[in-house]
Amino acid sequence: MKKRNKLLCGLVSVAATAVLSAADLNSPFESLPAETLAAFRFDNSPETLDQYVDNTRLGQLLFSEAKIAEYKSFIEDLIESEDEDGNFISRLGEVGLELDDLYQMVGSHFGAAVVNQEVPEHLPMPTFLVWAEMGEGVAERAFTAVLEGSIENEEIERTDLELPGGPGARIKNLTDGSSFLVSQLGNRFFFAIGNVMEPITSMDEAKVFENAELEALGQFMAAQQEGGGEFLTRFYADSGIGEVRPDYPTRLELLGDLGAVFDFIPPQNRQLFEALEFDAFTKLGVWSGFVDMQERSTIFVGSPTPRSGIATLLENEFFEFQPPEWVPSNVNAYTVAAFDMNKVYDFALDMAKKFMPPEQVEQQLAMANGQLQMTLQSDIPTLMSAFGKRIHVLEYPIEVVSMENPNGTSLDLPRASQAMVMDFTRPEILQAGMAMIAGMAQNPAAGIELVDEQGFAGVRVQDPAQGVVTIAHGMGKLVFAVGSEETSSRIFSALTNPPQGENALVNSSEFRSFIADANVKPGVLFSYSRGEEILKNLVPVFKSLGTSMRASAGEDAAGLMERAIALFPSEEELDGLLGITFSRMYHNDHGIILEGSNQYK
Template identity: 65%
Template sequence: MKNRTKLLCGLASVASFATLSFAELNTPFQSLPEETIVAFRFDNSPEAIAKYVDSTKIGQLLLSDEKIAEYKAFVEKLIDSEDAEGNFARKLSEVGLEVDDLYQMVTSHIGGAVVDHEVPGHLSMPTLLVWAEMKDGVAEQAFNAILEGAAENEAFERIDLDLPGGPGARIRDNADGSSFLIAQIENRFIFGIGQVREPIPDMEAARVFEEAELEALGQFLMAQIEDGGEFLSSYYSDPGLSEARPDFETRLELLGDVSKLLEFVPTPGIRGIKALGVEEFTKFGVWSGLKDMEERSVIFLGAPAPRSGIAKLLENEFFEFQPPAWVPSSVNAYSAASFDMMKLYDFALETAKKFAPPEQVEQQVAMANGQLQMMLQADIPTLLSAFGNRMHVVEYPIEIETILGPDGTSLDIPRSSQAIVMDFSRPEILQAGMAMLGGMAQNPNSGFELIDEQGFSGVRVKNDVQGTVTIAHGLGKLVFAVGADITSSRIFSALTNLPEGEDALANSPELREYLADGGVKPGMMFSFSRGEQMLKNLAPVMENLSDTMRASSGEEAGELMDELLDLMPSEEELEGLLGIAFSRAYYNESGVVLEGVNQYK
């Protein structure tokens, strides 16, 4: 049943917009109100995609017109096979859309925001606004398709609206009364829906919230026509956010306000938030864009000094990036971070005293110290102070391991392997711990195995899910390794017999060239990887996924996965696509900043 009524928002008439051109509109991102909680914009337009196709090998390989056509054909086939009754396609058609319409929406300037809209006499209503700015005619086509689909479907009621700048409609589900708003303004298709935070006792109350929802959308549209909104100026008045904002053209921009988000945390969680000091965090921002054949990104989290609570944990010692001599060049990735065990312990103790009487916490700590003294001949501060102030993490290439499945048959699974290495100055403490575990290792059902290998002693546990977990010490280091069976042996060998020449990551020509050109500044955390190797490493995972799909979901699912694999680049095609991926984290007076670079070729 179609209900066509005309509702004037009172914000502007369509006629006032008639003489405006598209170029005179403010962007949706510029038009958000100051009450915006979080918002993002992403340029996925054909023009943006063309930059990658024209200037990068990976863009040419993955984003060409021919490749896009292959992707679309696969998605349509996937929908048909996974949805034998055509439910997905039918639901799209019910609102007048086809799969290709969705693709046109996605490949555009897209964005979204949550606005905390006031509702007189009630709790405010977070209202989701989503938009897509598309090529000529597509927005109108999508809008009209939804109007016609709703008009022809008895399950929906359509209410036409006159909105600032163009037409709109409310589409209501007759079954449960829920509804959403759509609008079109020039080449922009806009969706809006409010989230009511309190019970709705009757239809009169429901109308109040629907009017507020409509008002939020109307104000958003009017701001695009007139003077814009206060969202961006409000956020970028924050000095930390403004300073972190990159000077290159960004394709992605995400801004939010932690303090506003915390207002929606349920009452039971507020105590925990205050205890952790999360309320010290202010605004955050994320930016990303292509510059000089590099995908550059910046993440900022506001936490003004002086800091306390969890924000204080972010203030760790700065250091120069230089892989230790033991890190082999064969690793896929290497990370290093400042780490202060005593600071973490003090924070945990301080937090515990906010949830329990301080004397009770102190009593429990005393009991724990007493037990540690008996087992390890050391208390908690002594144990924690033995750790160094730097954590090193290496990630090895993914390997396929064979394990026994629940039914007793063998199963090949991809296994990711990592190792964490820290300095440890009190080996006698660990030796006492190993001696204590020795009794458990005597029991064949315990799963523990004591090891003494290449100058390292410790314990090893095998698990079908996590893989082999090893904790060991030697040469003044504490090693935690997880993944494939050979992970611990690899890291022991690297620490015992230092790699030479270009076998050491520190001597990698690729890394040395990047550090020389990039002028990397000191920071509290760094991460390095070879993008090309990370891509190649996914090949065995995808191949294994095909076998898994065939075994668990049947031959048809396996064939679909094979077709998906055929769309992916071969190992030969992956050669020469990506360079180094590098990131650095640091803090300043305003908060914490994470900068990242991914090189294209």
């Protein structure tokens, strides 16, 4: 049974029949109320994508008219393969939509927000608002499609509404009483649903929450026509946010009041959260945009000084970015971060005392120190102080390894290949530990192999998921290598015989050119990578995925997967698409900041 009663929202007197254009309206993001907890917006409109097509080789390759036609052809074939009777396309037609409308919905300005809507005599209700600003006529067709789709389902009740500036409807499931709102304002389509934070004991109470949900959507739509959204003004008044907010146009923007969001964590889950002092974080800001042939991004996490809890682990001393001479230029990525093992130890000790009586922690600590003294002739403070203040991570090109199947066949699989290096000034401690492991290595079932290579001694373990894991020490360094045996050999060789000239990252012309232009400031973490090499690493991954699908899912599924993979550029096409990808982390009195850039060519 269907209700078609026309209800007057009554929040503002705006004629529902008014013809509204985007130029007449405030943006949805500008119209969010002060009670907004978090919100994001993303611009995927054709006008924005054209910037990439007009200016970058990557955009020309991925978003050209010919490429988009390939995407659409694949999607249509995928629909046909899953819907042989044509019910999906037929159903679209019945509600007045075509596939092209769906494509236009994806290529739009869209966003979402959580508003802490007041409910009289009840707890506030987090209400999700979702919007999309589409091409001419698409929002109207999408709204009509929702209305038409509700007609034939007897378990759905639809109530038509008049909202400020446009039509709306409540779509209710008669089985469980749940409902949501949809609406349209010019070329904008809206969806809203409240999340009640307490039991509903009567139909009258349910009506109160429904009215609050309706009020949230109505006020949001009214603010787009008459002003009144206060979230952005309040959020950007924060001095910490204002200091790091980008001055370039952004395509992505995500803002959140972390303190308010964290209040919704259930009490039973708060102990660990509060022990780590996540509740000391204040604001979250994320921005990204295309500027000067780069994709730039900024992430801000509010954490005012003096910091405590987990935030202290990021509050390390600043240093200048300068790769050591042993880092080769042919790595895909190189990351270096300030790291203080003593700080990690103190944090872990503090955490333990929050969950256990302090005297019990001290007793267990004394026992651990006693065991270390017997086995390694050291104690925890000495061990912690032996570590250096930097951690270096190198990412090599993906390695393709052959794995034997139980049936005797083999399969080539891509495997990540990484090495982590830290200074370690007390090699005698590691030598004592390795001597203990040597006894275990004599047992073949343990799967441990001793390593003595190029001046490095340690152990090597075969791990089914990670491949070969090597832990070794030498030349005042502690090395962790994951991938294959060649991974550890690479890093041992680089440390023993540092690359010369252009073969060293610090001397390569590409690196020097980037550093000269980027004006890199000191920070606590830096990451440098060759963008197109990272992209090329995906090629063997995709090839392996197609092979796996053919072996496990059959020819049809494998064929579709291979068609999807074929949409991705070939290794030859990836040449010359991207430049350097770089990021820097630092902190100030207001919080922790991560800045990044992706060079396009």
